Amino acid sequence: MKQDNGGIHEIHKIGGIFMRDSLSLGKIKGIQVEVNYSWLIIFTLITLTFATVYFPAALPAIPVPAYWALGAMIALLLFLSVFLHELAHSLVSIRYGLPVKKISLFIFGGLAYIEKDPDNPKTELLISAAGPLMSLFLYVCFTGVALILIRAGASPVVYIPLNYIGGVNYVLALFNLIPALPLDGGRILRGIIWYYKDDYNFATKVAASLGRVFSYFLILMGLLMIFKGLIINGIWLIFIGGFINQSAQSSYQYTTVQSLFKDLPIHRLMTPTVIAINYQETIKDVVQNYFYLYRHTCFPVIEDHKVLGIVTLDDIKKLPREKWEETNVFDLMQPLNENLTILIEGSSSDVFQKIMTNKVGRLLVFDEHKLVGIISKTDILNYINIHNQLY
Numbered sequence: 258m259k260q261d262n263g264g265i266h267e268i269h270k271i272g273g274i275f276m277r278d279s280l281s282l283g284k285i286k287g288i289q290v291e292v293n294y295s296w297l298i299i300f301t302l303i304t305l306t307f308a309t310v311y312f313p314a315a316l317p318a319i320p321v322p323a324y325w326a327l328g329a330m331i332a333l334l335l336f337l338s339v340f341l342h343e344l345a346h347s348l349v350s351i352r353y354g355l356p357v358k359k360i361s362l363f364i365f366g367g368l369a370y371i372e373k374d375p376d377n378p379k380t381e382l383l384i385s386a387a388g389p390l391m392s393l394f395l396y397v398c399f400t401g402v403a404l405i406l407i408r409a410g411a412s413p414v415v416y417i418p419l420n421y422i423g424g425v426n427y428v429l430a431l432f433n434l435i436p437a438l439p440l441d442g443g444r445i446l447r448g449i450i451w452y453y454k455d456d457y458n459f460a461t462k463v464a465a466s467l468g469r470v471f472s473y474f475l476i477l478m479g480l481l482m483i484f485k486g487l488i489i490n491g492i493w494l495i496f497i498g499g500f501i502n503q504s505a506q507s508s509y510q511y512t513t514v515q516s517l518f519k520d521l522p523i524h525r526l527m528t529p530t531v532i533a534i535n536y537q538e539t540i541k542d543v544v545q546n547y548f549y550l551y552r553h554t555c556f557p558v559i560e561d562h563k564v565l566g567i568v569t570l571d572d573i574k575k576l577p578r579e580k581w582e583e584t585n586v587f588d589l590m591q592p593l594n595e596n597l598t599i600l601i602e603g604s605s606s607d608v609f610q611k612i613m614t615n616k617v618g619r620l621l622v623f624d625e626h627k628l629v630g631i632i633s634k635t636d637i638l639n640y641i642n643i644h645n646q647l648y
Contacts, residue, residue: 279361288347289359290340296362303335304328315417327418334422336362338395338429343367345391346384346441353380372610374515378452385444392430399423438468439504461512468505472498517644518605526605526640527622527630533557534586536565540573541581548573555619557628558590564628566590567597569617591617598623601630608632 279291307328316324339362346369347357358370375381400423406416436446443464450460475498482491534543534556547556554570568590576584591597596615599608601624612620612634622630 293363300332303332339367342388343369345387349384349387378448381448385441389430392426396426437471438464438508465505465509472502521605527632529630533559536560536587540584566592
């Protein structure tokens with residue numbers, strides 16, 4: 258139900274426990290598709306509710322096992338609907354040159370991991386509108402097929418699930434069009450304000466503020482439902498409201514940080530003194546002479562001043578201790594890739610993007626082929642903390 262412009266930055270902040278463990282389903286158009294295990298909660302609840310409440314009332318004459326099959330079918334059609342909603346966001350993003358790492362379906366809906374922010378309001382609007390338009394298209398398709406089946410005299414067992422899931426897609430589209438971040442409507446609103454004001458930060462602030470107001474409304478409605486005895490529905494609304502509140506706040510915070518780093522030279526962030534490890538060192542020596550001594554969690558690996566890769570504490574933890582003496586760093590290191598390096602004349606915004614997505618939490622800074630510094634998450638957080646205290 259929500260897209261993630263700007264990549265992993267929001268996922269770490271708003272996904273919480275729901276983003277940690279997922280099951281990969283493969284790739285579509287180069288986009289990794291995964292289902293978070295929290296989605297199994299929704300699958301179970303939907304199946305249970307439709308098998309024990311909805312279908313027994315709507316179709317009282319069919320066998321009990323059929324209720325469970327229909328309940329599971331509704332859950333799977335909902336899964337398909339949310340996935341297609343996110344896929345629409347993703348395909349439009351790719352069309353406009355914004356890479357999409359993966360789509361994740363979880364307890365509150367779905368997230369497309371878009372790795373860059375749109376650079377203009379038009380792209381923001383098109384990407385944001387793609388999801389609700391897909392949901393409306395699915396509404397027309399499902400309800401249209403249901404109407405054809407009704408007129409053809411088909412069994413209610415066939416058309417009732419289709420008609421219901423069509424209605425769900427209609428509600429999904431309308432809900433996402435509410436002008437409040439992180440919903441698609443909030444991003445559409447941000448794009449419109451951005452277009453007229455030419456100020457992305459201001460547009461984000463307005464849309465995020467409306468997102469927080471809407472979240473408080475949902476939480477209040479949830480509390481009222483609990484007082485009226487609708488405990489499950491009330492708790493659910495409170496959870497959704499809390500999620501939206503945290504996401505809206507994270508969106509604005511991220512935009513503020515991006516603005517802070519926009520024109521900041523990389524050398525202002527980096528630590529110029531870099532401690533590197535020779536590729537022939539054994540893991541035992543590296544642990545004693547580097548990790549314990551300097552208390553860093555990551556070191557560059559070099560051969561004659563040429564950087565070959567990096568070795569991290571997590572890499573070493575995976576190696577059985579009895580092999581530490583016979584294993585060289587070269588055999589355990591991670592080779593360099595673009596997510597681990599940045600040129601000193603590059604953008605500090607790119608530093609923020611890379612360091613939050615490379616799982617290492619560090620970037621090696623190069624001046625052409627020469628290693629001149631290193632940047633860690635701690636460096637970034639300290640800079641933000643000092644800025645916040647001074648301004």
